[in-house]
Amino acid sequence: MKNYFRLGLLIFLTPVLLWLVLLIVIPHIELLLMSLKGTDDYGNPAWTFSHYATFFNEKIYWYTFVRTAVYALATTFLTFLVTFPVAFYITKIVSKKFTGFLTILLLMPFWVSELVRVYGWMILLRESGVINHILISLGIINTPIEMLYNDVTMMMGLVYTSMLFMAVPLISSLEGMDDSLIEAAHDLGASPPTIFFKIIIPYASHGITSGAIVVFMLALGNYLTPTLMGGKNSLWFTEQIYNEFIASFNWNQGAAFGFLLLLLSSFIIWAGLKLTRQELGRALS
Amino acid sequence: MIRTLPQSGLYKIAFRFYVVLFYIFLFAPLIITCLLAFNDSSFPALPWKGFSLDWFLANGPDRVGLFHDRSNLSSIVVSAQTAFWVSLFSVVVGTMGAFLFEQEDFPGKQGLYFLALTPLVIPGVILGISILLTANSLGIYFEDNFGLDVPFLRPSFWLVVLGQFSFITTFVLLVVSARLKKFDRSLEEAALNLGASRFEVIRYITLPFLRPALIGSGAVAFLMSFENFNTTLFLVGSETTLPINLYLQVRDGSTPIINAVSFLLIVSTSTIALINLLLSNRKS
Numbered sequence: 073m074k075n076y077f078r079l080g081l082l083i084f085l086t087p088v089l090l091w092l093v094l095l096i097v098i099p100h101i102e103l104l105l106m107s108l109k110g111t112d113d114y115g116n117p118a119w120t121f122s123h124y125a126t127f128f129n130e131k132i133y134w135y136t137f138v139r140t141a142v143y144a145l146a147t148t149f150l151t152f153l154v155t156f157p158v159a160f161y162i163t164k165i166v167s168k169k170f171t172g173f174l175t176i177l178l179l180m181p182f183w184v185s186e187l188v189r190v191y192g193w194m195i196l197l198r199e200s201g202v203i204n205h206i207l208i209s210l211g212i213i214n215t216p217i218e219m220l221y222n223d224v225t226m227m228m229g230l231v232y233t234s235m236l237f238m239a240v241p242l243i244s245s246l247e248g249m250d251d252s253l254i255e256a257a258h259d260l261g262a263s264p265p266t267i268f269f270k271i272i273i274p275y276a277s278h279g280i281t282s283g284a285i286v287v288f289m290l291a292l293g294n295y296l297t298p299t300l301m302g303g304k305n306s307l308w309f310t311e312q313i314y315n316e317f318i319a320s321f322n323w324n325q326g327a328a329f330g331f332l333l334l335l336l337s338s339f340i341i342w343a344g345l346k347l348t349r350q351e352l353g354r355a356l357s
Numbered sequence: 358m359i360r361t362l363p364q365s366g367l368y369k370i371a372f373r374f375y376v377v378l379f380y381i382f383l384f385a386p387l388i389i390t391c392l393l394a395f396n397d398s399s400f401p402a403l404p405w406k407g408f409s410l411d412w413f414l415a416n417g418p419d420r421v422g423l424f425h426d427r428s429n430l431s432s433i434v435v436s437a438q439t440a441f442w443v444s445l446f447s448v449v450v451g452t453m454g455a456f457l458f459e460q461e462d463f464p465g466k467q468g469l470y471f472l473a474l475t476p477l478v479i480p481g482v483i484l485g486i487s488i489l490l491t492a493n494s495l496g497i498y499f500e501d502n503f504g505l506d507v508p509f510l511r512p513s514f515w516l517v518v519l520g521q522f523s524f525i526t527t528f529v530l531l532v533v534s535a536r537l538k539k540f541d542r543s544l545e546e547a548a549l550n551l552g553a554s555r556f557e558v559i560r561y562i563t564l565p566f567l568r569p570a571l572i573g574s575g576a577v578a579f580l581m582s583f584e585n586f587n588t589t590l591f592l593v594g595s596e597t598t599l600p601i602n603l604y605l606q607v608r609d610g611s612t613p614i615i616n617a618v619s620f621l622l623i624v625s626t627s628t629i630a631l632i633n634l635l636l637s638n639r640k641s
Contacts, residue, residue: 080555084457087450092472095523096479099487106490154379161376164359165369176634181383183630185584187600188619191607192386195393195401195616202389205403232382254359285478293480296586300607310482310587317486317591323493330486334479341478 100334107328123328133312133329140309141336143223144291147230151238151287152280154231159242160272164251175243182236190300193229194220197301221303229301230291237290238283245279246272281348285341292337309333387623394616401613412617423617432602433618436583439514439598443521444578448571450522451529456559458530459537474531476524481587488520489591513594520592521582528581529574536570537563569636576633580626 110120127133162174181189196202197219204216219225253275257267273280298308313333316326345351393401397409399420415422423429458470476484489512496510509515540563548558564571586600593601599618606615 081457081461081463084453084461085463088454088457088469088473091450091454091523091526092469095488095519096472096476099484099491100479102491102494103483103487106494157372158376158379161372165364165372166376167360176631177380178383179634180627180630181387183580183626184387184619184623185586185600185603185626187584187586187603187607188390188622189386191603191611191615191619192390194607194611196386196389200400200402202393202403232386235383251359251361255361258362289478289480293482293587295482295590296604300604310480313482313486314590317489323490326486327490330483334483337478337480 103327103331103334106324107331109324123325124332126325127328127332132307136307136309136312137332137336139307140292141340143227143230143308144288145340147227147234147291148284148288150227151231151234152284155235155238155242155283159239159246163243163246163249164254178239178243179236186233186296189233190229190297193225193232194300197225220301221305223302223305226298226302226306229297230294233294233297234287234290237286241279241283241286242276243279245276249275277348278350281344281350285344288340288344289337292333390616390619391623394613394620396613398613401611401616412613421614423614423621426614429599429602429614429618432597432599435514435596436599439517439521440579440582442518443525443582444575446518446522447526447529447578448575451526451574452533452567452571454526454530455533455537456563459534473527476527479524481524481585482591484523485520485588485591488516488523488588492516492592511594512592514596516592516594517589517598520588521585524588525578525581529578532574532577533567533570536567540566572636573633576629580629584626 107123108119108121110118110122112118112120127137158178162171162178166174194201198204199216199218199220201219203219204213207213208216249272253271254267257271262270293310295308295310295314298306299311302308309329310333313326313329316322316329390401393403394412395408395410396403396405397407397411398404411420411422413422413424416425454473458466458473492510496507499505499507499510544562545558548562549555553561584600585598586604589598589601597605599622603615603618606612
């Protein structure tokens with residue numbers, strides 16, 4: 073009997089170890105090593121911090137880095153603001169027979185590729201786009217306005233592409249909440265803001281944390297939305313990585329940027345978990 | 358506040374207004390994209406010039422519809438093949454991982470579980486470049502030491518499959534684990550007592566119980582792979598997947614053929630998603 077179990081362990085453990093060691097651990101060590109490789113004054117291979125020095129010395133690089141971090145945090149916060157009322161409406165206000173339908177309707181657009189969704193916004197917003205056409209035919213404006221390629225549009229695009237990952241955990245945590253908690257507070261004379269901040273938000277905090285982690289990570293690592301909706305001025309850090317890899321073919325510099333981005337995302341997620349006193353395993357499952 | 362409590366009229370109306378706006382915001386880009394696939398115009402823009410199937414069916418000389426556009430058609434095939442292999446591998450390994458973490462005990466289990474979750478919080482771009490770097494270094498190593506040229510270590514079909522597999526497996530692992538947690542282990546013990554081997558138990562008792570989770574996570578894995586962009590971007594070779602191919606077209610100016618592809622994508626993915634949802638609702 074014992075033998076079977078050890079054999080079982082081995083059979084389950086081997087593919088999982090292969091997956092994690094070969095595709096997760098080794099590649100990230102390689103990323104770190106590549107970022108530290110360079111050439112010395114004579115052109116021989118050597119270990120060096122020069123790629124990190126470049127990052128700190130060139131203003132444009134760390135400016136983009138900070139900008140990306142701030143915008144990704146802002147995206148996370150805005151996504152929460154936009155989706156929370158909808159999640160609350162679906163789970164607590166609308167008559168129960170519509171809950172399932174509205175939830176499915178909410179999920180549908182996110183099964184479609186992000187590229188298609190961004191493309192849809194481009195058709196709507198660009199200078200020759202649908203919204204401009206409608207505004208002009210209604211006589212509201214005379215000349216078309218370019219609504220793409222600015223920060224506001226880019227943020228809207230990022231919020232749009234991330235909403236699902238906030239909505240799903242919010243809906244599932246609010247669904248698990250017993251309505252009588254709110255009723256009791258109401259009967260005892262609590263005002264709506266008190267109920268909201270003292271009961272609903274603490275109860276949903278688990279869902280908020282897991283949603284926020286995923287949204288932040290996706291916004292930080294997004295490439296499509298900033299390049300297509302933000303255009304040349306978007307200055308998103310993943311574009312710098314892409315440029316180093318594909319355009320300049322400077323893989324060591326690109327690896328350094330990649331490693332910095334990885335550090336940033338790990339740090340912010342770690343800090344978020346610490347602040348809300350949660351563990352990664354619990355927040356993600 | 359909530360449905361069981363008295364609500365003021367303004368509160369109700371304002372809330373409903375907001376939710377309606379939200380759903381318009383949600384669907385506007387998709388609906389417009391679909392509509393303009395049928396516009397009889399050379400640009401994906403208004404004004405409406407009449408209904409036309411040109412962007413699906415036309416075969417030159419002015420317009421080439423989707424069904425005659427070799428580059429888009431072949432990228433759809435590449436994406437489907439990629440998604441097939443990714444979902445197959447990730448369901449197999451993810452399920453093994455679920456058994457490992459739910460039913461086995463070994464030193465370092467917590468640490469390994471934590472490691473298995475990390476792909477969810479690593480940005481896709483980083484996964485892409487680190488796998489690219491590793492594959493490239495391995496390729497150079499084989500070439501220098503053994504004079505071997507290993508084609509799949511260069512950006513290629515199988516490298517894309519590996520890159521997507523590396524994080525999609527975690528999703529499968531989470532979905533299957535959640536189902537396995539609900540499994541009543543006394544069923545297994547009964548079978549073991551009756552003389553079944555460990556693998557007979559898994560084959561005839563545990564796997565049938567897991568079937569909905571396996572099908573569901575397989576479908577999700579397929580869709581995630583089919584539409585993945587970030588990781589694929591760095592690993593793709595000459596066989597471009599659909600999202601990469603569409604990106605290149607959108608970046609360099611657009612024709613309604615992109616709308617036609619999008620229309621098909623929207624219709625087919627929402628059908629798969631709906632079937633998946635209905636099946637999982639019926640099962641639970």
